Amino acid sequence: MDVPELLESASLLVSEEIATENDITVRDIWDYLAHDEWEIALGLLEELGDDHPLPLTFWEKLADAAEQLRLERSLAWCHWRCSEIRNGVIRADLTLCPAAEARRTTPIAGHGVLRPMWDIGHLSPAGERAVSIAWLWVEHMPSLEPGGRATVRLVPLTPSHWTHVQPGQQITMHEDRTVAGTAVIREVHPPAGAMPTR
Incomplete structure (x- = not known):
């Protein structure tokens, strides 16, 4: 499929009643598509998807369109x-340790490339701390400086390790044996297949 077909197909997965914070609906997006304003349409579809749960197919089509448009951040x-x-998501408020107190002295990339270890309360068979891995995305920021604070999204590498995590729980981030930061869980959303049916 080419870009307009992908975006049109994705837009058909969005209910006409759904709107962005600025009251943009899928009808408005169709107007952008009719005028070959594909980047704008893609951005607005992303915004609609960020505010409302939409199926995996929606995001796959948008990814294909972003790749064809060479929009790396959107991709x-x-x-x-x-x-x-696929894996679920945990939103948390993360505070990185200051550079003087931690091994990291450079900002972390905000776009999901870092896969730190997290102490979420598991112990090894020997009774030692066991960590779990989750990818990290910093919301609304391209990077996070040492000592900085931001809301982050965590995608567990092994979702079954994270089923006990609850809002309000504090977890610690590690890039080595030392603590790199602390996070307080805000929301927990299980993988789509693990969600109860209605």
Whole structure:
């Protein structure tokens, strides 16, 4: 499929009642598509998908369109959203340790490339701390400086390790044996297949 077909197909998966914070609906997006404003249409479809749960197919089509348009950030975000649907997502408030107190002295990339270890309360058979891995996306920021604070999205590498995590729980981030940051869980969304049926 080419870009307009992908975007039209994705837009058909969005209910006409859904709107962005600025009251943009899928009808408005169709107007952009009719005028070959594909980048704008893609951005608005992403925005609609960020505010409302949409199926994996929606994000896959947007990823294909972003790839054809060579929009790297959109491509990364759409792939990220696919991972959230498959593996679940945890939103948390993360505070990185200051550079003087931690091994990291450079900012972390905000677009889902870092896969730190997390102490989420598991112990090894020997009774030692066991960590679990989750990819990290910093919301609304291209990077996060040492000592900085931001809301982050975590996609577990092994979702079954994270089933006990609850809002309000504090977890610690590690890039080595030392603590790199602390996070307080805000929301937990299981993988799409693990969600109860209605």
